[in-house]
Amino acid sequence: MGVKSKAAAAILVLLLFLGSLWLQGGLDYHWDSCLKGYNQGNNFPQLSNSSVADVVEGPHVSVCPGQTFQVSALLSHLLATPAYTSDVLLQPYLSSWDELVKFMEALGPMVGLISKEIETKTSIIRQLALLSKKNPEAELGPYGHSLNSVDTQSEEKNHLKGSHNTDAYHSVRSMIWVEMNRGLVDFHHQTESGCRTLLRLHRALLWLKLFLQKLAETPVAGRLRSPSELCKEAYQSTLSTYHTWIVRRAAELAFIAMPERGIFFRLVCVQNQQELSAVLNKVVVGIGEVYDRTQKAFEENGMLDLP
Template sequence: MVPLTRMKLLRLLLLAAMLALLLFISSLWLPQGGVRDCGGSWQPCLKFYRQTPLLVPEEGAEAPPLIPECPGQSFQAGRLLRYLKSSLENADDVLLEPYLQSWDQLLKFMESLGTMVGFFSHKVKEKVALIRELSLKRSLEAHGKRGPPDRSGLQIGANRSVRSMVEAELKDGVVDFSRRTDSGCRTLLRLHRSLLWLKLMLEGLADGPDADGRYRTPGELSRAAYMVALAPHHPWVLRQAAELVFLALPDRRYFLQLVCVRSQREATPVLHAIINALALVHTQTQRILAEHDMLELP
């Protein structure tokens, strides 16, 4: 009987420890006293600001809403929208430099949500940096000692756009369809999937309440988006780790502050403008990758 009792005790202690960990992570987003500029290392950092009034377009108007700069925070929704639109300058392509600049803003958005979201943002940041590194390397090789006309290697040449990068890497035999390689195409595919996750999450934030008047929490929305966009490509261990991230996400009000609005009504046109731009970029990238059978690169 003694071994059995000890086993039960160990199980209870293990369950208690897991519960305490989950409660600790969840509590990190609870208000901690008065208003502060920035939280601790485990908390989001968002300075409160005096907001410029948001221009909400009339029903049926095609003009996007005026998105003001938000003093005191690194993520700027207006800049994100501008970069996304700039990447679609060509009708059948996506320009890489503004595409990566869009990711710079999306990374700031993710990092504003706290250290726990680093589970996603760290890998995304590595992929953005890798595409820039590969672009510069290719540009240096193409121009030799003269050096590239631009420091990024993204304004002209093979890596100017998604389509030109795909075609150049296929021509050079850089892409491997049977094993993992650090090609720009494979890296872009991973960013492409993450872009879908963010788009789906923002779509949920733009939605109204359900029949009972309840808004879905950001954690619920992120989990649902993750199951569609990223979970099918992640092993079991990563899927379980992602659950902790969803528990640690802040409430809806915090997300609204990030896009510089004070209410769900003000947020809707801003979120729709960003979502539409994300959808266009995602669709165009999807089309290019699909044309070359690159949607399942290992």
């Protein structure tokens, strides 16, 4: 085997290692099945939110023919995710991740390796939700929500009364409440909890939000920086904090394979940077609302550093 072949093989091994360890320390629990049909047809009640409403303003986002990733579908899921005053519905949240996985896979095999770990973690939450429905062993707070949540206000109760929801994994706050009461969350040791798994997705969502935000920037003067450079910068500000030295180095290798900006134009069906910025800013606002609500729920329950 020549020097170039050995180098290529070494890089591939590192990237595979990155894919398995991407979301802080690797995948700790493996599940045999990847469930994709997580109540996709359910319609959950939700309250309007001014920040989320901003997403629908501006130019219409069209369906892109002939490709798997659809930014219009991503925006639809993001708009359906915030609920009530400060909660996040898990079904559209996970559907948003499904679309983001397609986005990453469209950027090439090296970047797509990262998406495999994310898919595994969304599958863990879906599996826990399915098991919970089969064996509902814990009582929920009022109307299926957390008792220590600020979402037990009268306006929200009126919306929830009509839903008669008893699904433990209906939302972020209901999941937190149920898993805490079932003793599934341990603040000192790793456990098979949806809360811990969601925290890893939550951290990755901040990385993607910052990357897309940087990609949407239109400098007044000077060149547009490469997506590879922007992705690396976003990673260094977010996920790198939770990664070991070798994972950080592997991540930098993966970002080198990031395609040029023109690929992103085609992914969201736009012709130039101005149009790309308009579309990505919508996505960033939608992700930001979901991230902020999830962050608040974790903060209120002291879960931002679950092992």
